[in-house]
Amino acid sequence: MKAVNRGIGKLKKINFQIILGSLVIAVMSLAAVMAPIVATYDPLEVDLSADARLQAPSMKHFFGTDNLGRDVFSRMVYGARISLSVGFIAVAISLFIGLALGAISGYYGGWIDSVIMRIVEVMYCFPTFFLIMMVITFIGPSIVNVMVVIGFTSWPGLCRLVRAEFLTLRERDFVSSAKVQRVSDARIIFRHILPNAMSPVYVSATLSVGGAILVESALSFLGLGVQIPEPSWGNILTAGKSYIDYAWWLTLFPGLAILFTVLSFNLIGEGLRDMLDPKISRDRR
């Protein structure tokens, strides 16, 4: 009964930001998953006839057509698959690395902590986007590579966060008592400390989903992400840039899609912060 009450207590704190953000993401995810049904045209279908190219938005083509006569709405629905999956998978990778290294660093301390923290510092001081561009070019641009590379370059923030949590938590009595009872290190790390360290991690991870989507769209925009003719929000914008003077819809809609998606993830992240740590939320906003 107590557990149920606590659950309801938590639910009550779920705020407007989280609901709004989740709603947008849910609609987008649904559209992405059911893309073949939602899309009104084949996203790859080229129609080079003069009355099909660069058509303004209409009831027939909701977001108009691009320079090759493809339906922009359908391309964007398929593009949502790319953006959302890159966001989630890249953050999953960086969570994995960040949690593992942060936990080891914070729990054991000593030389291994210094080594990991030096690596984190180096990553912090490096213009990461350059590294990402370099790696993608050299290993070949593809959506899987983009996910992996973003994941492998975005963990330092999470790592620092987890380490800081571990540094304070490892001094607490419940850890000492676990140690006295000869609980293994792995068990202390994963079962005793980690669950207590997760609140800030949830917030930071949600915010980094938005960040990963921004990086992916910038890469695709530069031709280093999803390769044409495969659609992504970023590479629709590449075409949009060339035709901006007579086809504003090619630029407006994908950009708004990126903006609103990232905005929604950030809303959820901020909402979670308010919910999990009401102390700082008031002023940090």
Add this chain to the structure above:
Amino acid sequence: MKKYILKRLFMMVPMLFGISVIMFVIMHLAPGDPAGIRYGLNPEVSDTAREEFRSMYGLDKPVMVQYFMWLKRFVSLDFGRSLVDDRPVIEKVLAHLPATLLLQASSVLLIFFLAVPIGIISAVKKNSFFDRASTIFVFIGYAMPTFWLAILLVFVFSFKLGWLPVSGMRPWYVQYLGAWAQLKDLLAHLALPLAATAFGGLAALSRYSRSSMVEVMKENFIVTARAKGISEKRVILVHALGNALLPIVTILGLTLPVLISGSFIFETIFAWPGMGRLGYEAIMHYDYPVVMGVGVMATFLTLLGIFLSDMAYVLIDPRIRLEGRK
């Protein structure tokens, strides 16, 4: 104080070393061959010529050997020659440096001098209309795909209004203008890249300025200052801001890697003749020596910026500044 500065400068060395190792290993373990890029499928170029090209640049040796060859030359500031046009890398990098410095320095200044007042006003007039508006701006700033913003800016200010040039920095006709007109032309070319570059950082720093000010305004010494009858203006601008600036300056230093990351996109979009565009083109041509040169230079600039912000911190913080006088 001198010792501290020297120590900080010395700490840059292992950082640069670490970065150069990471970049070198990534570049050389990756598939893709500069000889292939340079000569392509040209049948006139025989396999022996390709081999010669590789051995000329030492590309046939093991990665570790190549790295130490590079490091040996690097110590004497010799970055090698570009694989694309055979010009010395250092010459190319230095030729592109001023444009980048101009863009980055002006965006740091713009961010600082806009974000701090925004932060102060929002913090002092909490929950006012201005505070709410700036909160919305910050939220959008965090989520904005800034390369998209760059395209929109070009659309509005170049195509629709015709006020500002689309791209470039120094068009050919500039040499025929007087000094004053040249400056005006440069500022017109700078405006859009600057707005695009500064946007994200501006949002981030406004937010930090606000929260930093809000924190400080709750301190006891602010109450004391007010109780002493000091004017509210002085309390805010001297007593509160003096203390709130410390974390702001640190955050400003930390936005530098983000700004420099942005330069690779914005300089490409706006055809700004800086290091970002040089780096992008070098990557596209598999021009290893230039990529290394740009990467090391970008890291060095970032470290230098963080160093300068730490120095500014020392200047602002009387606890550190006055320590030496005792």
